[in-house]
Amino acid sequence: MITVAFHKQDGIALGVKTEKGILDVRAAAVQHPAEWSHVPMSVEALIAGGAEGKQLLARLTDAVYEQESLFYQEEGLTLAPTVPATSKIICVGLNYKKHADECNMAYPATPVLFSKFTNSLAGHQEDVPLPATSEKVDYEAELVIVIGKQASNVSKEEALSYVYGYCNANDVSARDLQFTTSQWLLGKSCDKFCPIGPYLVSADEVGDPDQLQIRTYVNGEMRQNSNTSDMIFSCPEIISYISHHMTLNPGDIILTGTPEGVITGYPVDQQVWLKDSDVVTVEIEKLGRLTNTFRNA
Structure with a gap:
């Protein structure tokens, strides 16, 4: 199953992605409340x-x-994380x-x-502010x-049975803030520094999470191109650990690391940090494309 969360006037709604469009679950259920009260x-x-x-x-x-x-047509919705x-x-x-x-x-x-903290969450197509306190995002x-x-205390063998599903994330990082001290938190938890989406895909539709193509594009140029098979610690190992x-608990999310191709891995004279109007897309096999535009705060 592929679902989205989207904004409506009365809050965040659950939608199911279908060939026809995004089903508004609540609007459908309230038509027959006796039959669908537990949906x-x-x-x-x-x-x-x-x-x-x-x-x-x-x-x-x-x-x-x-x-x-x-x-609804997906293009007309404002998606939430x-x-x-x-x-x-x-x-x-x-x-x-390789990273x-x-x-x-x-x-x-x-x-x-x-x-990261929940202030860092953002949705697909949501603008991400570039902090005035950082020059290296x-x-x-x-x-x-x-x-x-x-x-x-779950075993590696059982770990994937505790997974609902998977999605894309951009672990946005202010490198100058990240390495100010030995603790990375400051550079990782700025507002909207954790876009996730656009879809939540259930585990049965994904299969082996350690065999997925993963890419990043900046203004259309591919910057990262790898596979989750290059992870040092696999998904079952991470969950178990x-x-x-x-x-x-249900709904907790784990970001599993990034492959090579980030700006901080470039030679210093080739590091061009994210700037106002840059568009970044994260694409993972079976999970869609997560796109965000960066804006001066």
């Missing part, structure tokens, strides 16, 4: 509802498919071999973890794992 009407409810919630939503979609008025109310944004640093190589850094022995294409059920240190 998930938000991203949070969909994730928490597990397989049963997803199946119910699929049945609703089939039942109303001929009602044209319930479907695909998981708009997550409780944790956990990021893995230095997790691609570590370009930065002349040793491969880490265990996953390098840091966090960089892009980072990343695969996002979206947790589907509570996970604590984190779950042995903290409980993961």
Whole structure:
């Protein structure tokens, strides 16, 4: 199942992507409240509802498919972050071999973890402000794992069974702020520095998350071109490792690291940092294209 979160006058709505367009789930369900009272009407409810919630939503979609008025053209919607109310944004640093190589850094022995906050979330096509306090803003294409059920002390073998799905992210990074101290937080959590989207794709539609093409384009020029198979720590390893240190809850998101091709990996005389009006697109196989324009704050 492929879903979106989009803005309406009364808040953020859940939509299902179909060949006809985006189904407005709540608008469809309220037509027959007795029959569809248990259908998930938000991203949070969909994730928490597990397989049963997803199946119910699929049945609703089939039942109303001929009602044209319930479907919107995607281009006319203002999309929200695909998981708009997550409780944790956990990021893995230095997790691609060739990215570590370009930065002349040793491969880490265990996953390098840091966090972002919810102020950093942004949606597809949303402008990202360039902070006045930074002159070195960089892009980072990343695969996002979206947790589907509570996970604590899970094994690598079981880890993927705790995943609801996946989406694209751009782990935007202000490098001068990031490396001001040994803690990366300041350069990672500026406003809207974590665009995610456009879609949330359920795990059954993605298959093996460690075999996905991942690319970044800046103003149409390809800058990153890799595969998640180059990750040092695989998706199951990351989930298992984190779950042995903290409980993961439905809707928590994990950014799994970025491949080579970021600006900070270029020779210093070739580093041209993101500037006003630059358009950055993150594209991951089966997950669509996430595009954001950068603007002076």
